[in-house]
Amino acid sequence: MAIILDADVIIRGERESFDLKGWVAAHSDDEFEIAAITIAELWHGVERATGAHRAKRERYVRLVLEGMPIIPYTETTALVHARIGAALESSGKLIGAYDLIVAATALERGSTVATFNKRHFGQVRGLKVIEPV
Numbered sequence: 001m002a003i004i005l006d007a008d009v010i011i012r013g014e015r016e017s018f019d020l021k022g023w024v025a026a027h028s029d030d031e032f033e034i035a036a037i038t039i040a041e042l043w044h045g046v047e048r049a050t051g052a053h054r055a056k057r058e059r060y061v062r063l064v065l066e067g068m069p070i071i072p073y074t075e076t077t078a079l080v081h082a083r084i085g086a087a088l089e090s091s092g093k094l095i096g097a098y099d100l101i102v103a104a105t106a107l108e109r110g111s112t113v114a115t116f117n118k119r120h121f122g123q124v125r126g127l128k129v130i131e132p133v
Helices: 007-014 020-026 036-048 051-065 075-091 097-109
Strands: 002-005 031-035 112-114 128-130
Touching: 002 007, 002 097, 007 020, 007 036, 007 051, 031 036, 031 097, 036 051, 036 097, 075 097, 097 112
Parallel strands: 002 031, 002 112, 112 128
Antiparallel strands: none
C-alpha cells in the first residue's frame, strides 16, 4: 500500500514524540511518499528555526526526504483538489489548505494518508486515513 506521510507525522518524529523510523520499518511492505506541499511545510519550519536548532532541523528534514518519493502537484491533482474543496465548502466542513492538497494528492493516486489529524482528513469522502501507532 502507498502511504503519504502528513507533515504532523514527520514533525512528531523530529520532536521524538513518535518513533517515525520504527513505524516505517514496521511497515516494510508499504511504500511511503510525501506530497510536494508537505515539503513546503517542512522547509518552512527549517526557515523559521534559528541557530543550532535550525541546523538540527535541516539535517532531520534532509534525512527524512532522502530516498522518499515526492509526489508533485499536477493538473489532475488540481482538479481533485477543486472537487474536494467545493464538496467540503458546500457541506460547511472546511479543512486546512495544505491538508486539502495532501488529501487531493492521496485520492488522485489511491494512496492512504498517515496523519495524527484524522478529524480533518476524515471529512474527505473516499480518502483512506490511518493514524500511526
